[in-house]
Amino acid sequence: MFRMKFFDSRKGYYCSTRVSSFIPMLLSIVMTLVISVNGFVKFFIQSVKPVEDEIFVYGLLLSLLVLSILYYAYRYFKPVKEFKYIVLNNFTDRLYIKNRVACALYLFAFYTLIIVLILCISYYFKCGVTGLMDMKLRLVAISILFGAFLSFNEFNNYYSYYSGKLE
Incomplete structure (x- = not known):
């Protein structure tokens, strides 16, 4: 009878860990510097009294990045x-094969949206609607920063494996 032709479901790729870990290492260093400078400026230069939750979040983010x-x-x-x-x-694999720019934009939008949702839910339970509206610029900035970080890491993973040798 009539059969549809699909992609081969699995392909194996070899890649050196040196190739797949260089860009995430540099991005982690840049993110650590950005968060450290932001905390230093906020707490020491502007002399804002830190709240315990902010110290915990900064410490957690810095420790994860380190x-x-x-x-x-x-x-x-x-x-x-x-x-x-x-x-x-997989949708993202097919998108990467067809159009790399669209794949990068999709990954950025996906990760940014996920981080916005997580932050909005956490700030809503912590501060309510008024606190959420006061924090919207900070939420967007953090979401864009971490969305870009995660999407670059994911895109680098695709690039390093697809440019590797097919087995």
Whole structure:
């Protein structure tokens, strides 16, 4: 009978961890510097009294970024060939194959929207609607920054594996 032709469901790629970890390591360093400078300016130069929640959030973000720097630095300086299966029936994989710019924009919009939703829900339960409206500029700035960070990491992952050797 009539059969539709689909992509092969899985393809295997080899990639060195040196290639796939360089850009995330640099992005983690830049994000750590941005958050550190922001906290330094806010708390020391503007002499804003920090709230315990803000200190906890800054500390948590900085510790996660430092751990990611250490992880990617280890992968960069101790490279191994890594094998990964990529499922080609996935929407983002097909989008990356067809149009890389659209894939990058999609990843950025997706991660930014997810972070906006998470932050809005957390600030809504913490401050209510009025506190949420006061924080909207900060929420958008943080969401764009971390959305760009996550989408660059994901796009780098696609790029490094698709430019690797097909097995």
